[in-house]
Each structure stands twice: as C-alpha cells, then as structure tokens.
Amino acid sequence: MSHVTSITRSAGSKQGLIIQFASSLTIMGSVMIAPMLPKITAEFAATDPGSVDLIPLIVAAPALAIALFAPIAGVLADVLGRKRMLLIGCLLYALFGALPAVIGDIKLIVLSRLLFGCAEAIIMTCCTTLIADYWAPADRMRYINRQVITIGVVGALFFVIGGIAGEGSWRTPFFLYLAPLLIIPAVIAWLWEPDRRGEEASAPKRPQQKIASTIAGSYFLIFAGMVTCFVVTVQTPTVLVGLGVTSTSLIGAAAGLAILSTLLGSIAWPFFRDRIGVARVNACLLWFMACGLFVLSLAPSYPVVLVAMVLQGFGAGFLVSNASLPLLMKLPAGLRARGIGGFTSCLYLGQFASPLIVAAIAAPFGGIPAGLAAAIVIWGVVTALMALAWLFVGASKSREPAQTGNG
Known part of the structure; x- marks a missing residue:
C-alpha cells in the first residue's frame, strides 16, 4: 500500500482505479464521436447547407476549450480543492456531453461541445494532480504511467463502441457521456481532499528558478511532442x-497500429526511464518520432507507412509520462494543480497547432498536398534537433535514480 501525503490516510488500488477511470473520460470526448461525423453531416446538410462548416468543430471544439480553460481549472483546483472540482467536472461532463443528443441546432451543439471541453479540462487537471497528492514519488511514476495506458486502452475501446452505438442514430453515442454519473458516488466515498499544508510544511524548499525551469522544460516538450504526434495522425x-x-x-x-505502438511505448517507458534517466528518455522519444516522420515523408508504399506509424507511436508512448513526471515530482503542493493545468493546456495546444504549423511550412513548397512531404521532412529535422538538445541535457547530468524524476 502506498502512503498519501496526509498523515491520516493512505491511497491504494481503489483510489488508483477511480482516478484512472476518470482520466479516461477525456479520450472519450473525441474518439467516440469521430465516426459519427458523416451521419451528422448528412442530417444537417440536408436542411442547412451552411452548417457543414461547423460540423468538424464537434470534434475539434473540446480540444480547443481544454487548451484555453485548463490553466483556469488548475487555479480553481488549487483554490477550491481537487475533490470538489473533480465532482463539478464530472457533473458538467455528463450534462454537456449528453446535451447534443437532444439538441436540434448545430450552433448550440458546438457551444455544448465547447463547454464539454471545459469539463474535460477540470477532470484531467484534477486527476493528474491527485496522483501527485496521494502517492509518494516512487509510486507517482507508476500511477501516471497506468493513467496513460488506461487512456489509450479506453480510447481504442470507445472508438469501436461509439461506432456500434451510432449504427442506428448519431445521437445515441452522446448518451454514453452520462458515464461519469456512475463514478460520482465512488469519488465522494473513496477520495478525499489532500493535506496540502502538511505536505508543503515537510517538503524541501526548491529555488523558484529551479521550479520555473522545470515548468518551462515540461511545457515545451509536451507542446512540441504533440505537434509531432499529430503531424502523423492528421x-x-x-x-x-x-x-x-x-x-x-x-x-x-x-x-490502429499507431495506437498499439503507443501502448507498447507506454509499457516500455519505465524500463527506459530507470536505465537512462528522464532527460535521455526525452531525447529517445523525440528521435523515435523524428525517424517516424522521415520514413513517412519518403514512404513509397503502404507497408513502409506502417513502419512510420510504429516508430512514431512507440516514441509517443513515452511522451506524456516523461514530460509530466518532473512537474509531479518538483511542484509544491500549493501550485501543483495550476502547473498541471498549464501542462494540459500545452498538450492540447500542440494538437491544435500541428496542422497549422504543417500548412505554414508546406506553403512555400506548393501547399498541401504538393508540399506535404517537404513539410514533414522539415519538421522531422526540427524534432531531431530537439532530440539532440535533450541528449546534451542528459549528458550534463549524472545518471538519475528512478526516485528523483529529474529531467
């Protein structure tokens, strides 16, 4: 059993399962609805052709809302408490998630999806923060990796479930967003507000400059890494x-192969982290993704594209765990949620910015699709240079024990 920062309570597998399941709600936000877009388009285009331009926002709007609202969610979680905000997030998730099932106006559906994204931001920020609040440093690494793996598995399952549920009507999958109502009783019964004052009193004081550099490194890595991930995805x-x-x-x-490779990377992450340290794993994951980009840009056939998906996916499996670990280890309890909120924002900003960056790079080469290969190669070079920079960071440090999370 792992000990929580509070002197009176300890967290174990029960709390871990609740947090892992709640975290997986965020991936349901997009994968379950993506297969429904053709049906949604067919229904609304028949009566309002102008609405077609808004339909892609049904998938994209939550990610943008998460990027914009996650820092606010972090501040609220630090001020009002993690458990309280998690309960609010679950209620709002269920309300705004299911609302499109009974709305007939496409503009109101998009608005509900934006508000739904705000609820996702609250849930993701609170769940990740609670991992650091509840468990000692050695256990945080284990639970953050379990969180990433669970999100990947649930994402793959609900991609299929959403497609099956939507066979009769595109509105049916939206009712599945009522799922958080099932875990609210467990959150009330088995989670608690952590003793942040007690943790801060006993924790070693870190220089503000060190905390700032940790935040900057994690934020930059997750933004750049997600841009690279979504070059391949998009x-x-x-x-x-x-x-x-x-x-x-x-x-x-x-x-599907890319998702499987990402899961394998997540499973392999502890092995690499314990042997070469966090900074060198950053270099490793960026190099895997850069190789994936180079192979994709030069691929002459479908099998070679699959090789690119494997390389990129395996590196991506390291990304979220390795980038967030320094924050979970080093941020003081009173600033932890807002730090994680900023991290979540950078993660989704990277997703949002990726196609825009590729389009901007491709423009001088004839745009997309004519200049796509050149754009992918150029971003691959940028990613490889970032990998080289992290390699120098790793070389400047002694080999890091798994308990430190330095990076």
Whole structure:
C-alpha cells in the first residue's frame, strides 16, 4: 500500500482505479464521436447547407476549450480543492456531453461541445494532480504511467463502441457521456481532499528558478511532442491517398497500429526511464518520432507507412509520462494543480497547432498536398534537433535514480 501525503490516510488500488477511470473520460470526448461525423453531416446538410462548416468543430471544439480553460481549472483546483472540482467536472461532463443528443441546432451543439471541453479540462487537471497528492514519488511514476495506458486502452475501446452505438442514430453515442454519473458516488466515498499544508510544511524548499525551469522544460516538450504526434495522425491519410490507398479500412488499420505502438511505448517507458534517466528518455522519444516522420515523408508504399506509424507511436508512448513526471515530482503542493493545468493546456495546444504549423511550412513548397512531404521532412529535422538538445541535457547530468524524476 502506498502512503498519501496526509498523515491520516493512505491511497491504494481503489483510489488508483477511480482516478484512472476518470482520466479516461477525456479520450472519450473525441474518439467516440469521430465516426459519427458523416451521419451528422448528412442530417444537417440536408436542411442547412451552411452548417457543414461547423460540423468538424464537434470534434475539434473540446480540444480547443481544454487548451484555453485548463490553466483556469488548475487555479480553481488549487483554490477550491481537487475533490470538489473533480465532482463539478464530472457533473458538467455528463450534462454537456449528453446535451447534443437532444439538441436540434448545430450552433448550440458546438457551444455544448465547447463547454464539454471545459469539463474535460477540470477532470484531467484534477486527476493528474491527485496522483501527485496521494502517492509518494516512487509510486507517482507508476500511477501516471497506468493513467496513460488506461487512456489509450479506453480510447481504442470507445472508438469501436461509439461506432456500434451510432449504427442506428448519431445521437445515441452522446448518451454514453452520462458515464461519469456512475463514478460520482465512488469519488465522494473513496477520495478525499489532500493535506496540502502538511505536505508543503515537510517538503524541501526548491529555488523558484529551479521550479520555473522545470515548468518551462515540461511545457515545451509536451507542446512540441504533440505537434509531432499529430503531424502523423492528421497527415497520414493524405499521404496514403497520394500513394493510391483510399480504403477506409486500410487507413483505419494504420491508425490502429499507431495506437498499439503507443501502448507498447507506454509499457516500455519505465524500463527506459530507470536505465537512462528522464532527460535521455526525452531525447529517445523525440528521435523515435523524428525517424517516424522521415520514413513517412519518403514512404513509397503502404507497408513502409506502417513502419512510420510504429516508430512514431512507440516514441509517443513515452511522451506524456516523461514530460509530466518532473512537474509531479518538483511542484509544491500549493501550485501543483495550476502547473498541471498549464501542462494540459500545452498538450492540447500542440494538437491544435500541428496542422497549422504543417500548412505554414508546406506553403512555400506548393501547399498541401504538393508540399506535404517537404513539410514533414522539415519538421522531422526540427524534432531531431530537439532530440539532440535533450541528449546534451542528459549528458550534463549524472545518471538519475528512478526516485528523483529529474529531467
């Protein structure tokens, strides 16, 4: 059993399962609805052709809302408490998540999805912060990695579940967003507000400059890493169409392989972290993703594209755990939630910015699709240079014990 920072309570597998399940609600926000877009488009385009431009926002709006609202969610969690904000987030998630099932106006649906994203920001920020609040440093690494793995598995499951639920009507999957109502009793009964004052009183004081450098490094890594991840996620279908692959099954299989590789990377992360340290793992994951970009840009056939998906996915499996670990280890309890909120914001800003960055790089080469290969190569070079920079950071330090989380 792992000991919580409070002297009166300890957290174990029960609390871990609640936090892992609550964390997985965020991935449900997009993957479950993406398969429904063609049906939504067909229904609204028939009566209001102008609404077609708004339909992609049904998937994209929550991510943008998370990016914008997560820092605010972090401040609220530090001021009002993690458990209270988690309960509020679950209630809002259920309300705004299910609302599109009974709304007939596309603009109101998009608005509800924006508010839904704010609820996701609250849940993700509070869950990640509670991992650091409840468990000692050695156990935090284990639970943050379990969180990442659970999110990946749930994302894959609900991609299928959403498609099955939507066979009859595109509105049906939205009712699945009522799921958080099932865990609210468990949150009330088995989670508690951590003793932040007690932890801060006993924790060693860290220089403000050291805390600032930790935050800057984690924020930069997760933003740049997510830009790179989504270059592959967003641009691979275009690459495959250019190779003459138009089968949605084959394109979906490539995405599935990337998800599987990411899960394998998450499982392998502790092995790499314990042997080469956090900073060198940063270099390693960026190099894997850079290699994936180079292979994707030069791929002459579908099998070679699959190789790119494996390389990129494996590196991506290290990313969230390794980038967030220094924050979970070093941030003082009173600032922890807002620090995690900023991290969550950078994660989703990277997703949002990725296609914009690729389009900007491709513009001088004829735009997309003509300049896509050149844009991918250029961003691959940028990623490789970032990997080299992190390698120098790792080389400047002694080999880091697993307990420190230095990076």
